[in-house]
Amino acid sequence: MKRNILVISRIVTFIIILFMYSNNCSAQLIILEPGLILTDVSNDGSIAVGHNNMENFIWTEANGVTFIGGVEPSFYGGQTKINGNGSLVAATRINPSNNLGELSSYDITNQTWTSHGSLGSSSQGSASSAWAISSDGSTIVGLGWVNAGSAHAIKWTEVSGIEDLGSTVSGQSTRANAVNNDGSVIGGWQDNSDGIRQGAIWTNGVQTLLTHSNNDPAAEVGTLSDDGLWAGGGGQGSANNFQAWKWSQSTGIINIGPSPVNGWRGTTTGLSSDGEIAVGYYRQWPGPAAFGRGFIHTESEGLVDLTDYAISLDIDVQGAILALPLGLSDDGSTIVGVTNNGSGFIFRLPLLGVEDHVFDSFSFYPNPVTNVLTFLNPEGIKIDTVSILSVTGQKINEFDTLQNINVSSLSTGLYFIRIQSGKNVYIKQFSKL
Template identity: 80%
Template sequence: MKINALSINRISTFIITLLMYSSNCNAQLNILDIGFILTDVSDDGTIAVGHNNAEHFIWTEANGVNLIGGVEPSFYGGQTRINGDGTIIAGTRINPSNSLGELSSYDVDTQAWTSYGSLGFSSQGSASSAWGISSDGSTIVGLGWFSSGSAHAIKWTADGGLEDLGSTVPGQSTRANAVNNDGSVIGGWQDNSDGIRQGAIWTNGVQTLLTHSNNNPAAEVGTLSDDGLWAGGGGQSPTNEFQAWKWSQSSGIINIGPSPVSGWRGTTTGLSSDGEIAVGYYRQWPGPAAFGRGFIHTESEGLVDLTDYAISVGIDVQGAILALPLGLSDDGSTVVGVTNNGRGFIFRLPLLGVEDNVFDDFSLYPNPAKDILNFQIPEHLNIDRVSIFSAIGQKVNDYDTLQSINVSSLSTGLYFVRIQSGKTVWIKRFSKL
């Protein structure tokens, strides 16, 4: 892939940052065996889940891969998903009572599966399938067949059981792909009257269809931020150059691009809890998805190639391309997905997810900040350096003041304050308005 001058400049800056502050860089890459596909990760990035085209599995750095049963998504539908604290996994499995694939959950502590039924119909052995789970574990969403040829978006809760979210277009199908922290916002798609799959949001059961600024239908919603304010998806129209995008009610669709290769199509597959950080990929269409290029995006840095970024922070990518990011931890620290040679990867980003609160009586305010960011630091601490970094590791500036700094010149987005006292480092996030 051709790298433009801006990307080279960013990568060079990342390398310089790494050399100067290597003791603070916690970047790490784990690559699994061929055929083990990672699709989701816990809030803090320590537990990942996926499938091996036969059953689901759970991964931790300490224990590696542990197969847990269930069925392959390619035939029965669905994705392997995990709740925030890593205690519940959502997926599709064969219900032993009827031999049909159903939306189900797996309790990590008891190692037991539970299936939650269907809308009363099935198609080729599949009655329902799980595609997403809320961070609090209370809601699982997916697809249920309501006739032999049509399906509806569904959600399951312990209190309400299985609920049909219906369709706003008579006779057409829908599906739920993602759900926010408490289950109040669900994202997916609605088939419109001419069969085009359009992005949809259900807020407390009420559907909103997503469109671009020119009123062309947006493609399906594949991910939601934990707070439910942001959705992410992919381009299906040449008028927006098939760009990946993220959406909020207040902003409408914001394109994430342009594509690194003319004609490639992009999609956003993961968002941090507040929507500040997005991951996804661009790929040739038609063509194998694994031949694409993954990206990470923030408002302050724009779109950065994920493989180039990994190399820039000292990661040995083992000759692989981080082609298909499929999940991002809510804290923004960890990306999971698939390499170009069909191997699952877990990429822990530098700085992100690291907050060392050894200085209990340290604070910074206001947060978010617009102009002045104030510090409250105990007088007995001998502070060597105060630095600000962008969301993906680029150093913005060093400061010699310990009371306040002017951040008005920074672009809107997520940043880190890094404070060093001897060998001790303290990192705190803040948002620039």
């Protein structure tokens, strides 16, 4: 029951985000110049980071793109990531003391880089690379070379420095791709003896390998929820027809699909703070990643094409396809990634600005409901419209006066009441039994 309540609560938050355009606060799609690739975003969506295959950059709405140095991931490895409050960037840069690419961090306030070391070896100019940073900024994870042909997942903290997470298969490589809020849970991959790259979770340093229900290995983990209870990944595995997925200890693999095109492969690249909202993409394999289709997924609505969703919000996508979502803010309000023409995008869904005091005395009952919803408006608030909405935002009914509503014809499920009073909007969920 507690889990169900949490699911409904997060869905409500998500839907309220979706309906922000109804309060003169439009959904926003910002598309950067081609070649500016966005890979992560702060908890509230206000700061995004990425690279241009030469160096890293920070983006804010006020200042646009600010380049900060570092090196391109395509040669040195890694991803450009940002911590929760937007103060610290994790990326790879050349350590000036040894001229090797190393896992590093950039302090946005002080505008300074710090290299954090390696496992003592290197391969083709790379000693280590940064792939993720914890929301609290305490932990950076990635890959460190143990010899020229083998690498291990690594973890850096201020207290312990670089730690080797090792490999449970002798002579095989591992990598850390994701980390939860406080660094206690890390996600990535473990190479098996047969060459298959299997999804792995390290909880306080102890590795768990992920499998599908038939015990075939799951693909690598690419993202974790902040609470560390959910992982997301995909990209390989005929066991689930190459679908994107999310995983928890209690549920196992939950497929996110099916693919919009037969034969395409999917992966989950971002999760909200508790794992209820997921973003990712499906794409042809083999083939350019930017020719894929991005998606957004909730437990109630399933998979929704991200470009189609943007268009449904009356957003001008400028002819672009939101092909590769690569990051999702913890609050679920902002998605960043790459369009089909190689431009970074910020798809922002700011929270609805509801003036709660206007509706302090307003309510309805019963909830859950079987037949009739009854409304209480003791202060006589002037009501412009009353609407019943599906969880996808489609209008089912609309009334221009406040009246009791017979909902007996609705199918069992979750719905929303939306009431407009001037510029003020009241949105609450209700369950139809």
